[in-house]
Amino acid sequence: MSETTDRLPVHIGFIMDGNGRWAQKRGLPRKFGHREGASAFRKIARYCKKIGIKYVTFYAFSTENWSRPKDEIDELMKLFGEYIDEVGEYAEENTRLIFLGDKSAFGKEMADKMSELERDSRDFDEMTLMLAMNYGGRDDIVHATRQIAAMVENKEIRHTDVDEALISGLLYTGGIPDADLIIRPSGEKRLSNFLIWQSAYAEFYFTDVLWPDFTPKELDKALEDFASRKRRFGGV
Ligand code: FPP
Numbered sequence: 001m002s003e004t005t006d007r008l009p010v011h012i013g014f015i016m017d018g019n020g021r022w023a024q025k026r027g028l029p030r031k032f033g034h035r036e037g038a039s040a041f042r043k044i045a046r047y048c049k050k051i052g053i054k055y056v057t058f059y060a061f062s063t064e065n066w067s068r069p070k071d072e073i074d075e076l077m078k079l080f081g082e083y084i085d086e087v088g089e090y091a092e093e094n095t096r097l098i099f100l101g102d103k104s105a106f107g108k109e110m111a112d113k114m115s116e117l118e119r120d121s122r123d124f125d126e127m128t129l130m131l132a133m134n135y136g137g138r139d140d141i142v143h144a145t146r147q148i149a150a151m152v153e154n155k156e157i158r159h160t161d162v163d164e165a166l167i168s169g170l171l172y173t174g175g176i177p178d179a180d181l182i183i184r185p186s187g188e189k190r191l192s193n194f195l196i197w198q199s200a201y202a203e204f205y206f207t208d209v210l211w212p213d214f215t216p217k218e219l220d221k222a223l224e225d226f227a228s229r230k231r232r233f234g235g236v
Contacts, residue, residue, distance in 0.1 A: 007227040009180035011055035012048065013195050013202070016041060018186025018210030025210075031075035036212035038079045047216040049095065049127045051223075055176055056129055057100065059194045063136035066105075077106070080133065084113050094126040100172040101135035102143070128176065135172070137196030144170035173198055181226050183219075185209045203229050 016037050023033030041058055048056045061076060087097065098118055103111040147170050151157045157166075169175065179195050179202040187208045191199065205222040207214075 008052060008223065009203075009226055010053075011057070011177050011179045011181075012053055013057040013059070013179045013182045013199065014041075014044065015059045015182065015184040015192065015194055016211040017184055017188055019212060021186065022210040022212040030072055033210075033212060034072070034075055034079060038083065040212050040214050042083075043216065044214065044219060045129055047219060049093075054127060056127065057132060057173075057179065057195065058130070059132045059135065059192075061101075061133045061135070062193060063101070063134060063139050064193065066134075077110075080106075080131075081110060084110065084117065088113070088117060088120075094124045096121045096124040096128040098128060098130045098172075098176070100130050100132040100140070102139070103134070105134045130173065130176070132172075132194065136193045137191070138193060140171050140173075140195075141167075141197060143172070168197070171197060178202070181205060181222070183207075183222050185211045185214050185218075201231070201233050203231065 019033030019037040020030040021033070022036060023030050026032075041060075045056060045058070060080065065076075066073065099114045103114050106114070144167055148157075148162055148166065152159055152162075168178075173195070176198075179199045181204075182191070182195070182199050182202045183205045184190075185207050187206070189204075189206050195202075203226055205225055207218065207222070209218055
């Protein structure tokens with residue numbers, strides 16, 4: 001890693017894709033792939049912190065994923081619940097936790113725990129870990145737009161006050177820098193409604209490796225690739 005540390009992305013987004021295929025390749029039910037994917041998530045999150053990445057976002061459950069079979073959704077909820085209970089025990093990790101998306105869909109008990117974790121970790125500043133759960137990029141923009149409409153309706157602002165900074169600040173990622181690098185394993189090359197506003201100038205890295213097989217070594221490859229990119233942000 002040493003050769004790329006001088007050009008590390010500030011914010012990396014991970015689309016954790018390929019869990020189902022990982023399991024199917026082994027003749028196992030899809031939910032085993034999610035369990036293995038959750039293990040990869042823990043390893044990658046820790047590695048990101050170790051190498052000094054300041055912001056990481058993992059796409060754990062999209063607003064569209066509710067249409068999956070019940071047993072698969074149940075397994076994912078179980079994995080999220082386990083993680084939420086476990087993470088509360090290591091507040092000393094100095095990692096801030098933020099959940100992107102509408103928490104209310106997970107029920108009051110879990111939503112309260114999520115809010116509590118966000119509150120308790122608010123001042124931790126070594127790394128910010130965002131879990132996109134019941135998240136959709138379009139829903140994120142709708143959610144921000146509704147807040148703006150209410151502000152205009154209440155005459156707190158005028159329509160001419162609406163600008164990119166105002167919208168950015170009202171997204172679930174308000175105050176967090178935009179994504180620099182989006183990583184999608186499993187061979188698919190699309191964004192699937194993930195951080196659509198926040199990745200306007202992101203670099204994309206795709207690999208055929210399935211998410212449960214995505215190791216710190218694979219992340220190093222992505223970071224080396226990122227370090228070699230020339231980013232122009234619309235300039236020349
Ligand atoms: C997409 O792969 C993956 C998901 C819809 C779920 C991702 C969630 C996890 C990896 C668990 C995360 C756990 C915690 C604790 C945050 P897919 O199932 O669509 O794969 P496929 O394209 O091969 O079918």
